[in-house]
Structure formats: structure tokens, C-alpha cells
Amino acid sequence: MTAAPASPADTSGLRTVRVDLSGRAYDIAIGPGLLASLGTRIAALRPGARVAIVTDRNVADTHLATVEQALDGAGIAHSAIVVAPGEKTKSYAGLEQVTEGLIAARVERRDLVLALGGGVVGDLTGFAAAVLRRGVDFVQAPTTLLAQVDSSVGGKTGINSPQGKNLVGAFHQPVLVVADTAALDTLPARELRAGYAEVAKYGLLGDAALFSWLESKGREVIAGGEARGEAVAASCAAKAAIVARDEKETGDRALLNLGHTFGHALEAGAGFSHRLLHGEAVSIGMCLAFAFSARLGLCTGQDAVRAQRHLESVGLPTRIADVPGDLPDTDGLMTLIAQDKKVSRGALTFILTRGIGEAFIAKDVDGAQVRAFLQDMRTA
Ligand code: GLY
Numbered sequence: 001m002t003a004a005p006a007s008p009a010d011t012s013g014l015r016t017v018r019v020d021l022s023g024r025a026y027d028i029a030i031g032p033g034l035l036a037s038l039g040t041r042i043a044a045l046r047p048g049a050r051v052a053i054v055t056d057r058n059v060a061d062t063h064l065a066t067v068e069q070a071l072d073g074a075g076i077a078h079s080a081i082v083v084a085p086g087e088k089t090k091s092y093a094g095l096e097q098v099t100e101g102l103i104a105a106r107v108e109r110r111d112l113v114l115a116l117g118g119g120v121v122g123d124l125t126g127f128a129a130a131v132l133r134r135g136v137d138f139v140q141a142p143t144t145l146l147a148q149v150d151s152s153v154g155g156k157t158g159i160n161s162p163q164g165k166n167l168v169g170a171f172h173q174p175v176l177v178v179a180d181t182a183a184l185d186t187l188p189a190r191e192l193r194a195g196y197a198e199v200a201k202y203g204l205l206g207d208a209a210l211f212s213w214l215e216s217k218g219r220e221v222i223a224g225g226e227a228r229g230e231a232v233a234a235s236c237a238a239k240a241a242i243v244a245r246d247e248k249e250t251g252d253r254a255l256l257n258l259g260h261t262f263g264h265a266l267e268a269g270a271g272f273s274h275r276l277l278h279g280e281a282v283s284i285g286m287c288l289a290f291a292f293s294a295r296l297g298l299c300t301g302q303d304a305v306r307a308q309r310h311l312e313s314v315g316l317p318t319r320i321a322d323v324p325g326d327l328p329d330t331d332g333l334m335t336l337i338a339q340d341k342k343v344s345r346g347a348l349t350f351i352l353t354r355g356i357g358e359a360f361i362a363k364d365v366d367g368a369q370v371r372a373f374l375q376d377m378r379t380a
Contacts, residue, residue, distance in 0.1 A: 051077070118142065131170070261349075348370060
């Protein structure tokens with residue numbers, strides 16, 4: 001079974017998805033080799049603008065020269081700020097480094113900031129652009145699968161507080177996203193697989209045809225080529241549609257959190273370490289959300305098994321027991337769940353599902369039922 005392409009590719013494999021926000025609409029260009037087109041795209045979008053690139057050391061080693069050449073080729077003046085790789089950079093100190101660097105580079109309102117990298121660089125740079133001179137436009141050039149299908153699209157930007165992840169931030173939409181699908185070839189296989197969990201999420205939450213297509217093409221998406229571009233475009237189109245109808249997450253945008261409540265608790269329980277990558281936690285979290293929905297009689301057990309089999313088939317972890325090392329006990333996990341989501345007199349908000357592609361927001365989930373379920377799932 002094939003999913004309808006979100007947007008057909010041209011002869012060079014280029015696809016374009018539009019994020020339709022009135023007055024602030026922007027394109028997501030998706031295809032192999034697109035970092036080399038950044039100069040011409042930016043020159044067409046913002047003639048005369050200078051570009052301040054923000055990237056991390058690892059991405060700089062692999063892609064900065066290509067981007068600088070592309071900007072040189074279009075006659076665009078540019079500068080670069082290179083930050084340390086890793087989640088620790090998404091901090092007040094990282095924000096200071098980037099904003100002070102942008103001020104020192106004399107970036108003005110008519111200039112552009114370019115985030116070149118994964119989710120950390122995109123979130124940090126977007127937030128720095130949002131607060132610099134009360135708002136400078138920025139372009140996202142995501143270089144991980146997770147950033148291409150999720151964090152670079154939709155305008156959530158921010159840093160972590162010592163008290164929790166993403167607690168300081170702003171909605172600041174990019175003016176352009178350029179997703180070079182060939183850049184993913186340099187990623188470790190584990191990171192690519194983890195990003196794939198967010199691709200599968202779009203099928204599982206709202207598009208049964210996309211999920212069926214992924215069941216036959218998932219391995220190809222990870223391996224690269226035509227299927228990868230199609231999957232990135234389908235994911236971006238799914239996210240763009242949700243963001244267009246609920247930019248600030250007052251309603252439907254919360255559906256994008258499928259698997260994230262259980263997943264965040266496991267991620268936090270593993271110390272946000274290399275033991276469990278974000279996408280791996282989301283994979284287990286989505287399986288738990290389906291299994292819990294099945295236990296509540298909301299979806300069939302077959303749907304839960306189907307979701308789990310697919311994620312397993314691409315090499316993702318799907319059970320709590322798949323997390324290496326120790327985790328907090330069930331009460332400890334419940335405390336982490338309660339910290340992540342609002343609790344109202346023992347009731348929790350979760351994204352549950354009536355089947356493949358039929359997720360919904362459940363606001364009155366009984367904490368005691370979640371606890372009993374988690375206790376059983378620890379040994380499943
Ligand atoms: N990553 C979830 C969202 O953008 O809303």
C-alpha cells in the first residue's frame with residue numbers, strides 16, 4: 001500500500017511543503033543536496049540580507065564549508081558561531097554565547113540567522129533569534145532526521161532550565177526550512193532509527209495509510225533514497241497541517257505528544273543519557289500508549305501489536321525492559337509522569353488512541369490505572 005505523496009518530487013528529488021500560517025507562511029524544501037542551494041534560496045527570499053550561521057562543532061566539521069560556499073556563491077556576507085555539541089548547550093550559557101555572538105557580528109533586524117544542525121542547535125538558535133533585538137528572522141537547516149521531521153518545523157524554540165527541559169522559550173516560526181536528506185547519510189544508524197520513531201508517530205497518530213506505507217518502506221526510509229524524501233515530506237506535511245490549525249498548542253497540537261508522556265518519564269528515569277535517546281523513548285512510549293489504550297478498550301489489541309511489530313522491525317526498542325540499566329521503580333516513574341503533565345485531582349492528560357491513525361487527547365486518565373498498567377508493563 002502506498003501513501004499519497006505529500007508533495008510530488010521534481011526531477012532532482014526536490015519536494016516542497018508549505019506551512020500555512022497567515023502572514024507568516026513558509027516553505028519546507030526537502031531533498032538531497034539542498035545545503036548547496038541555501039545561497040540562492042536565501043538571496044531570493046531576502047535580497048541584501050547578511051547571514052549569521054549558528055552550528056555545533058560536529059556539524060561544522062561535516063557541513064559548514066558547503067554552506068559557506070553556497071552563501072559565497074550567492075554573494076551573501078556571512079559569519080559563523082560554533083557551539084559545543086550536545087543537550088548541555090541548550091542552556092542559559094549557550095543562549096548567552098549565541099546572542100552575544102550575534103550582537104558582536106552586528107546582526108540587524110533585516111539580516112537572517114541560520115540554524116545549521118540538529119534539534120539542540122535549532123531550538124537554541126531559534127530562541128536566540130526570537131529575543132535578539134526583539135526578534136530577527138531565522139532559517140532552519142536541520143541535519144538530523146528528528147530535526148527534519150519535527151523540531152525544525154512549527155516554531156517551538158527554547159532552552160532548558162535547571163528545573164526541566166524546554167521550560168524557557170518562545171514560539172518563533174522560521175521563514176524557511178531547508179532539509180537536505182543526503183545530510184542524514186553521515187548520521188550514526190542508531191540516531192537515524194531514533195529519528196524514525198517521530199516519522200512513524202505521524203502515521204500512528206493521524207494517518208493509517210501513511211503507517212501502512214511505512215510498514216513496507218520503513219527500512220528504505222532509514223537506508224536512504226527516494227523513500228526517505230517521501231517520508232520526510234509526508235511527516236512535514238502532517239506536522240504543518242496540525243501547526244496551521246493550532247500554532248500555540250491550545251488543542252490539536254498536543255496530538256504530536258503521542259508516546260511522549262511515557263517516553264519523557266523513561267528518558268528522565270534514564271538520566272537523559274545515551275542509554276535512551278529521545279526517539280527511542282518515544283518509540284517505547286507510543287507502544288505503551290497503544291497498549292494502555294487497548295487495556296482501556298479504546299483500540300484493539302491487534303492495533304497495539306501492529307504498532308509494536310513495526311517499530312521493532314526497524315530496530316527500535318518497544319518495551320520498558322529494553323531500556324538498559326536501572327530505572328526508577330513504578331512510583332518513581334509516576335512521579336516523573338506527574339512532573340511532565342498537569343495532574344488535576346489524580347487525573348492525567350494523555351494522548352490515547354482508538355486505532356492506528358486515530359489518536360485523541362484524553363484529559364481524565366485515572367492515575368491509579370496508569371500506575372497499575374506501568375507495574376505490569378515493567379516485566380512485559
Ligand atoms: N514536537 C512537538 C511540537 O512541535 O509541538
